[in-house]
Amino acid sequence: xxxxxNSLSDKVLMSNNVGIPCLGFGTYKIDDDQQVYDMVITxxxxxxxxxxxAAFYMNEAGVGRAINDFIATTKIAREDIFVTSxxxxxxxxxxxxxxxxxKTMDEIGLDYIDLFLVHWPASLTFDDDWKEINRxxxxxxxxxxxxxxxxxxxxSNFLSHHLDTIIDMEIQPMVDQIEISPGFRQQDTVxxxxxxxxxxxxxSPLGRGRSLNHPLILELAEKYKKDSAQIIIRWDLQNGIIPxxxxxxKGRVVSNADVFDFEISKEDMTxxxxxxxxGDSGHHPDEAW
Ligand SMILES: NC(=O)c1ccc[n+]([C@@H]2O[C@H](COP(=O)([O-])OP(=O)(O)OC[C@H]3O[C@@H](n4cnc5c(N)ncnc54)[C@H](OP(=O)(O)O)[C@@H]3O)[C@@H](O)[C@H]2O)c1
Numbered sequence: 513x514x515x516x517x518n519s520l521s522d523k524v525l526m527s528n529n530v531g532i533p534c535l536g537f538g539t540y541k542i543d544d545d546q547q548v549y550d551m552v553i554t555x556x557x558x559x560x561x562x563x564x565x566a567a568f569y570m571n572e573a574g575v576g577r578a579i580n581d582f583i584a585t586t587k588i589a590r591e592d593i594f595v596t597s598x599x600x601x602x603x604x605x606x607x608x609x610x611x612x613x614x615k616t617m618d619e620i621g622l623d624y625i626d627l628f629l630v631h632w633p634a635s636l637t638f639d640d641d642w643k644e645i646n647r648x649x650x651x652x653x654x655x656x657x658x659x660x661x662x663x664x665x666x667x668s669n670f671l672s673h674h675l676d677t678i679i680d681m682e683i684q685p686m687v688d689q690i691e692i693s694p695g696f697r698q699q700d701t702v703x704x705x706x707x708x709x710x711x712x713x714x715x716s717p718l719g720r721g722r723s724l725n726h727p728l729i730l731e732l733a734e735k736y737k738k739d740s741a742q743i744i745i746r747w748d749l750q751n752g753i754i755p756x757x758x759x760x761x762k763g764r765v766v767s768n769a770d771v772f773d774f775e776i777s778k779e780d781m782t783x784x785x786x787x788x789x790x791g792d793s794g795h796h797p798d799e800a801w
Contacts, residue, residue, distance in 0.1 A: 513706075513752045514749060514750040514751060514752050515534050515749050515750075515752055517534040517749060517772070518772050519559070519772055520533065520534070520535050520558075520559045520560055520561060520562075520769050520772075521533055521559060521561045521592070522534050523594075524711065524752075524754070526664050526686040526687065526711050527684065527686050527709040527710070527711075528664060528686055530626075530663050530664050530686075532562065532594055532626070532627070532664070532687070532711060532754065533560075533561040533562035533594050533754075534562075534749060534754055535560070535562065535745065535749070535754065535755055535756075535757075535769065535771070536560070536562035536563065536564045536594075536596070536713070536754060536755070536756040537551075537552070537555040537560040537562065537563050537564065537756070537757070537758070537765070538564050538715070538756040538757060538758030539551070539552070539563065539564060539565050539569055539571055539575060539758060540564075540566070540569050540715075540758060541569075541758070542569070542571055542758070542760055543569060543570045543571050545571070545573065545574040546574070547574075547760065548571040548574035548575060548578070549574040549575075549577055549578045549581075550578075551759075551760055551765070552574070552575050552578035552579065552582075553578045553581070553582060554762055554765055555765055556578070556579070556582045556588070556593070557582075558765055558766055558769055559769060560765075560769060561592055561593050561594055562593075562594040562595075562596075562754075562756075563575055563579070563593070563594070563595045563596070564596045564689075564713075564756045565595065565596065565597050565598075565620075566597055566598035566600070566629075566631055567597060567598060567599065567600050567603075567612060567615065567616055567619075567631075568598070568600045568631060572597055572616055572619040572620045573619045573620065573621070575595065575620060576595075576619065576620035576621040576622050577621065579593055579595060579622065580621060580622070590622075590623075593626075594626040594627070595620070595622065595625050595626050595627075596625070596626060596627040596628070596629060596689075597616045597620065597625055597627075597628060597629070598628070598629040598630070598631040598668060599612040599613065599616075599628070599629070599630055599631060599649070599653075600612065600631050601631060601632045604630075604634055604645050604646075604648070604649045605645060605648045605649055605652070606648045606649070606651050606652040606655075607652070608652075609630075609648075609649050609652030609653060609656070610652050610655065610656065613628060613652075613656050613661070613662070616628070617661060623661075624660065624661045624662065624663060625661070625662050625663070626662070626663045626664060627662065627663070627664045627665070627666060627686070627687060628653065628656055628657075628662035628664075628665050628666075629665070629666045629667055629668045629687065629689055630646075630649055630650070630653060630666075630667045630668060630670070631668050631669070632668065632669045632797060632800075633646055633667065633669060633670045633671075633674035633677075633797055634646050634649070635674070635797055635798040636798060637798045637799060642677070643677040646674060646677040646678055647677060647678055647681065650678040650681055650685075651681075653665045653683075654681065654682060654683045657683060664686045664687065665683070665685060665686060666685040666686050666687030666688060666689070666710070666711075667685045667687070667688050667689075668688065668689040668690065668715070669689070669690055669691075669797040670685070670688050670690070670701075670797070671690075671698075671700070671701050671797055671798075672700055672701055672704040674797065675688065675701075675704055675705075675708070675710075679708065684708060684709075684710070685710055686710065686711060687710060687711045687712075687713055688701065688705050688710050688711075688712055688713070689712075689713040689714075689715055689756070690712065690713070690714070690715065691714070691715050691716050691792060691793060691795070692712070692714035692715070692717065692748070692753060693714070693716060693717055693718065693719040693723045693744065693790075693791050693792060694723060694726070694728075694729065694744060694747060694784045694785075694787045694790070694791075695719070695723060695726065695787045695788065695789050695790025695791045695792065696719070696789060696790070696791065696792035697785065702751075702753070706752075711754060712752070712753045712754070713753065713754040713755075713756055714748050714753050714754065714755045714756060715756055716792075716793060717744055717745060717748055717755035717756060717757050718740075718741055718744055718757055719790075719791030719792060719793075720793070722790075722791035722792075723740070723744060723790065723791035724740040724741060724744075725740070726740075726787070726790055726791065728783060728784065728787060729743055729744065729784075732776070732780055732783075732784070735780075736774050736776070738771075738774060739767060741757065741764070741767065741768050742767060742768070742770060742771050743776070743784075745757060745768055745771045746771045746774065746775075746776055747776060747781065747784050749771065750775070750776055750781055751781075751785070
């Protein structure tokens with residue numbers, strides 16, 4: 513089911529009834545402090561209300577500073593901005609997860625964050641006790657949620673079999689952020705999330721640029737008088753997925769958000785949904801350490 517949304521600030525509800533803005537701004541690889549500050553300010557000025565960072569991106573401080581300054585200089589309230597961070601692979605397990613969250617909070621300089629994610633699952637390839645590690649990490653996540661300092665918790669790069677390791681626990685993840693682009697739909701995991709009321713977010717929605725030149729995307733861009741990135745971002749929204757496009761180019765930050773004035777037809781959605789594998793990173797959660 514697609515989202516019924518009309519602007520960047522429109523929210524969809526997570527399973528705990530907290531709203532999450534339907535389109536986010538990605539910040540991976542924007543690791544220069546001043547640049548990430550400038551780009552987050554730009555995104556907020558354009559109207560984005562959802563910023564995605566992670567401890568691994570080494571830019572939480574700049575992201576938090578931009579949010580605090582934007583709030584101080586506008587009438588926008590903290591509650592109207594949604595920020596996500598993530599605990600990195602090296603910090604799995606209960607104690608390390610709690611400590612990693614405290615470090616994130618020190619870096620980001622906000623009273624709370626809106627969403628905290630487990631960045632990558634422990635997987636069978638690297639750890640015999642991968643299931644127990646995921647459960648221990650998730651115990652930490654549940655306590656972080658109960659502290660009120662993260663308004664929602666979730667996972668990233670968890671496929672169905674990773675989700676299975678924690679799905680019976682007291683609190684279920686509210687979000688799963690996975691790689692999704694038209695040539696890499698990960699439909700099994702999306703179906704699993706839909707069945708369990710878990711919101712799906714798309715990382716590398718543009719295939720880091722690789723997806724933009726696929727002939728079908730180019731054809732639809734021409735047909736709808738939009739650019740390739742807009743076709744893909746709109747495709748995510750119509751599939752009920754939150755895309756997180758990243759750009760350090762102001763014109764693209766603007767154009768990537770200009771996706772609320774057209775609709776991809778059912779027939780063209782079917783074509784996009786049937787695209788062959790194309791443009792993904794190749795980072796399988798059970799293979800990438
Ligand atoms: N959870 C995870 O494991 C994970 C992994 C990867 C990413 N993420 C998150 O997802 C976000 C997005 O993923 P991503 O940054 O890997 O890739 P992406 O958003 O798919 O693509 C970003 C690339 O596309 C270019 N681009 C952006 N808009 C464009 C446009 N309209 N036309 C042409 N090129 C355009 C950007 O270049 P310019 O910057 O030069 O415009 C950049 O090189 C990340 O920033 C991060 O927040 C999460």
